[in-house]
Amino acid sequence: MAHISLPDETLPGIVGLFSFRPETAVPLQLLAETLLRGESPLTSGERELIAAYVSHLNDCHFCHTSHASAAMAHLKCDLSLIDDIKHGFQEIALSPKLHALLGIAAKVQKSGRQVTEEDVAAARTHGADDRTIHDTVLIAAAFCMFNRYVDGLGTWAPLDNEAYREMGQRMAFTGYVRNVDETAI
Amino acid sequence: MPHIPLPGHLPGITGLLEYSQESAQPIRVLTQLLLRGPSTLTPGERELIATIVSHQNECRFCTAAHTAAADLLLGDTETCHIMKQDIDAAPVSHKMKALLKIAGLVQVSGKAVTSESIAEAKHHGATDLEIHDTVLIAALFCLYNRYVDGMATVAPTDPDFYKGLGERLVSNGYNRLPNGYDHLK
Numbered sequence: 500m501a502h503i504s505l506p507d508e509t510l511p512g513i514v515g516l517f518s519f520r521p522e523t524a525v526p527l528q529l530l531a532e533t534l535l536r537g538e539s540p541l542t543s544g545e546r547e548l549i550a551a552y553v554s555h556l557n558d559c560h561f562c563h564t565s566h567a568s569a570a571m572a573h574l575k576c577d578l579s580l581i582d583d584i585k586h587g588f589q590e591i592a593l594s595p596k597l598h599a600l601l602g603i604a605a606k607v608q609k610s611g612r613q614v615t616e617e618d619v620a621a622a623r624t625h626g627a628d629d630r631t632i633h634d635t636v637l638i639a640a641a642f643c644m645f646n647r648y649v650d651g652l653g654t655w656a657p658l659d660n661e662a663y664r665e666m667g668q669r670m671a672f673t674g675y676v677r678n679v680d681e682t683a684i
Numbered sequence: 685m686p687h688i689p690l691p692g693h694l695p696g697i698t699g700l701l702e703y704s705q706e707s708a709q710p711i712r713v714l715t716q717l718l719l720r721g722p723s724t725l726t727p728g729e730r731e732l733i734a735t736i737v738s739h740q741n742e743c744r745f746c747t748a749a750h751t752a753a754a755d756l757l758l759g760d761t762e763t764c765h766i767m768k769q770d771i772d773a774a775p776v777s778h779k780m781k782a783l784l785k786i787a788g789l790v791q792v793s794g795k796a797v798t799s800e801s802i803a804e805a806k807h808h809g810a811t812d813l814e815i816h817d818t819v820l821i822a823a824l825f826c827l828y829n830r831y832v833d834g835m836a837t838v839a840p841t842d843p844d845f846y847k848g849l850g851e852r853l854v855s856n857g858y859n860r861l862p863n864g865y866d867h868l869k
Contacts, residue, residue: 502802503812520816522717526710533707558795603834611833612742619687629688633700633835636687637707640830647823650794651786652816653802 502653512561512654513645531645531675534638535569540631543671544573545597546638549604551584553639556608559646561656566642568660568667581660596625600635607639687836693869695838695845696745700831702865711827715858718821725814727854728757729780732767733787733821739768740791743829745839750825752850779808783818790822 500508505515517524535546547570554562567581576591583590593601599622606613619632627635649656657663690699701708719730731754738746751764758764767774771784782805789796797819805815840846 502797502799503815516816520813520820522721523714523820526714526717530707530710530714533710537706557793607830607834610741611830611835614687614834614836616687616836633688633704636834637704637831640827640834643830644823644827647790647794647826648820651790651797651819651823652794653797653799 500653501655502651505654511656512565513649515654516648516652527645527648528675528677530641534634534641535670536674539634540628541600541634542573544570545600546634547573547671548584548591548597549601549635549638550642551581552601553604553608553642554646555585556605557643557646557650559650560658561649561654562642562646564656564660564663565666565670568663569670570667572668572671578660578664581663594625596622596627596631599625600627600631603632603635604639607636608643611636611640685836686838690835690837691865694865695840696749697828697832697837698849698865699837700835701860705860708860712858712860714824718817718824720857723814723817724811725780725783725817726757728754729776729783730817730821731757732764732776732780732784733818734825735764736767736771736784737787737791737822737825738829740788741826741829741833743833745832745837746825746829748839748843748846749849749853752846753853756850756854777808779805779810779814782808783810783814786815786818787822790819791826794819794823 501515503519506518507515510518517528535550536543539546547566551563551567551570554566564581567584568578571578571580580591603614603618603622606618614636622632688703690703694702701712719734720727723730731750734750735747735754738750754764755761763775767776767784771781771788774781776784782801786797786801786805789798789801802815
């Protein structure tokens with residue numbers, strides 16, 4: 500049970516919190532939409548992988564699995580590859596650029612202060628430009644917020660990857676900005 | 685030096701919010717709502733939450749800026765100063781102490797928030813909405829701190845800079861100034 504009384508306890512993760520406080524849901528959804536589906540030199544699939552990876556490092560099951568499912572939807576991969584994110588990308592083919600960016604995201608997850616000039620220079624040698632570096636750092640930072648929001652209020656999360664299939668497809672192809680009254684996920 | 689070129693007259697978060705105005709918009713709206721919107725917590729109390737999280741994240745820019753805002757709103761400099769050493773010794777209500785401790789746990793991880801820490805806040809009269817907003821403010825500053833330091837933005841050393849910024853945060857809040865920031869050049 501969540502730490503606070505939610506209007507509908509059946510809604511998992513951030514969805515239950517959106518229904519508790521619709522005013523804050525609006526900018527939170529718009530931020531996710533802008534970062535993951537707005538303009539960027541990174542594809543939405545790459546950005547969802549960054550979101551899913553940081554959420555895994557933060558041990559946030561709901562955010563990890565839902566964004567991993569969205570990444571699989573974008574990348575047209577089987578849902579079984581979700582677990583590969585937790586296993587350090589043994590199977591999912593990463594470009595050297597994305598590999599370097601995931602390294603930066605992992606540093607941001609620990610602390611912004613951990614990101615070094617060398618980390619950024621390495622990403623640049625693989626073709627990352629200013630905007631790519633900016634978007635990577637901000638997405639990683641944003642998921643350090645979303646993950647803490649979801650777990651800090653003790654929300655529940657479905658366990659199985661399969662439970663996130665439709666959610667991920669909706670996140671990938673319909674997006675994050677939706678009527679907060681439309682609480683079905 | 686920042687990891688990407690940013691306007692020299694806008695240090696810390698201020699240059700990032702101008703660099704990426706599309707993502708800045710929902711971040712600004714969320715911050716204005718949480719720190720200045722209608723709430724049973726005063727703006728000064730909410731700035732204390734921002735300050736303790738930024739302090740624990742060792743983000744110099746955010747800590748100095750929100751300390752300056754909190755000092756102005758509370759009318760003293762002792763509260764922030766003492767809180768940073770020992771929350772229990774700070775001259776704030778028992779409810780506020782419990783909420784600041786929850787914020788401190790959120791800084792560590794969402795998972796670090798315990799049922800006991802929530803029960804303590806409720807015992808001292810904290811409402812579900814106050815607990816929700818405390819967790820979300822703390823989570824939001826985990827975003828800001830990582831964004832600011834992950835991009836290696838400049839933190840001015842001149843205390844007068846933060847005094848001016850604190851005054852701007854008190855008088856204008858977190859919305860973008862209608863005419864931008866060219867007057868600061």
